[in-house]
Amino acid sequence: MKIKSTLENYLFVLPAVVIFVIFYVIPFIWVFQLGLYEWDGILPTKTFVGLSNFKEILFEDKIWWQSMWQAGYITLIALTLQNMLAFLLAWACDREIRMKNFYRVIFFIPPVLSEVVVGLVWQWILDGNYGLLNNWLAHFGLQNMARNWLSDPKTALTTVAVVHCWKGFGWGFLIFLAGLQTIPRELYEAARMDGANAWHSFRKVTIPLMVPVTVMVSILTVLGTMQAFVLIIAMTGGGPAYHTQVPVLRILGSMRGSSRFGYACAQGITFGLILIIISFIQYRFSHKARQA
């Protein structure tokens, strides 16, 4: 009877396992295998090069590591600025304020817009010659601050990061809001009866209960931001020079620009492993924090 029940359980998860194996495990193994070859993506023959593609990525490809750091910088801004903004807005919308449903819709508009459209619109706003932002700055007497936001190496990356935050904060907002709504109102009532003010309630009730949600949002932010590239292509194409290059753009460049499919696969595997390690570390830290 127990064996039958166990077999039944396996039978139920079998479709999911099959789909996972076909669409995730096999492609991963295949991509890893391709990473061991030099191949242009057209010829039927591939040249086995062992781990030399991985060696080149790890020890010779400086631009790859520059792109990793730049993606890390955008992620850092997203983790702090974007998530803080998302949390504060979600917290505000969770309270009894007027037109909160309207705000919920407004805040969720940027994430549902096409990244290419957002990139092109922001490119137009930030244009150094005829951009709206520089026009406003001049209008308010701040023409000294006007610049070529996307072509200046000092501002390009931060500008892209800020636009990415604007585009992405709605997801965090939605998840934070859902999390806040699961906190029992009685806890706030009890805290108030015990003499806690709004700040104390926030610190002692909201924050501890929102830790699991924050962890999830953080992991999603890291994974989403590290893999961002559509917005960047639309805004700067990875330039000026290499200043807004990110890993996915490098992988794309290896495939399309250089016709090095094997190397691109090796980059993809390396990048995937780095993301897994980051997520694991993040999870371990947050797990410890929760236990503490």
Place this chain on the structure above:
Amino acid sequence: MFKSQILKLVAICGLCIGILSGCAPKKEAGKPSITAWHWMTDREPAFQELAKRYEAETGVKINFELYAPSDAYSQKVRAAAQGVNLPDIFGILSEKRDFSSFIKAGHILELTSYMDEADGQWRSKFFAKALAVNEFSEGNTYAIKPGVYGVPLDIMTIQMVYNKDLLKQMGFNPNRPPNTFAEFIEVGRKIKEAGLQGLVSGWGEVWMIDCLANNYAFNIMGKDKVLATIKGEIPYTDPGWVRVLTLFKEMQDSGVLANGLVTMINKNAEQLFANGRAVFAFNGSWCVNVYKGMNPNLNYAAMLPPAASEKYPMSIWGGAGSSFMVNARSKNKEEAVEFLKWLTDKNQQAYLAEATANLPANKESLSKIPEILSQFADDMESTTHPNVWGISEFPAVIEAFDKGIQSIIIGEKTPEQIAAEVQKIKQRELAKKR
């Protein structure tokens, strides 16, 4: 009970198969249907019209399938090549190296015998430079059997255009654009003083930087030295190459380059020029159609990039604009070749040129093109293209060179630094190849 369920299942399956087979396109016996993939959004209506005419004339149906943008099209063609399911006719949007891989993989039919039959009647219709882009010559470094492997549909040149009204506004003769680099720099200073935008181009898509840099490399060092550099016989730290890189610094310092040029995409550059906001543009002959659509009253003319040296002539990139190849594995390859012969015939080429404002690949069809387009055609003799050099530079070197020019323009690095960095990458790639 069980039996009736099986019968029901069989009946449902039969019904499904019947419905699905009913959805399949009907094939008329004896009349082959040719499928052609392309990426040219602007030429789609003209292609459809020509397909109709061809079917009316011969009974052969041509299915033009558009896959745009060009990046997506390239990926589709590569994926189809990997799956060995390319259409009867297709185009390749890559460098000569990739073109050679398609041939080596047996995807492309050699067309030399078709070109040469009847005393080379088909071959003689094309501009030699247009055909050269699809040709592999004797002793080519790609190890491809010499011959013709593609059919050019149109020709193009990539050069400069200037706004006549803006040039006049700055006090220059609108019919005499800057001829030398020194004159160009002088205009740049005036542009800066007038608060106008100078040269616009799609330098965010770095291949256009590469194009202009190569023009100047040919002008300063000559073809032989440029090719010797690609072969690894001359380093990029050679004074000639440093001079080429320095030209970009001088352009930036003079103010002749538009603000934000390093991240500008060509569509934006075209808008700026078409709206009369930029004095110069570096663009291909396809721009005539684009500017016509954006601003039909734009008063402009074509010019060669101003020469930086008198030692060698100024060479610009040009040749075949877009080409079609025939799938060597197609069972309709003979019909596909026949269709391409028809498509590149005088009348069809004239129709394409008129409908799409592109330069026809057929020499006999040039008479009907607009004046501005004929200015581009006039410079056809000054053209060259990496696809006719018989040798390709390493992609990593090209990237370092082009991105290096961006670094020079944004004032981050000096020409000497970039030359040294590019040479280092060149040596690494050469060592890897060895």
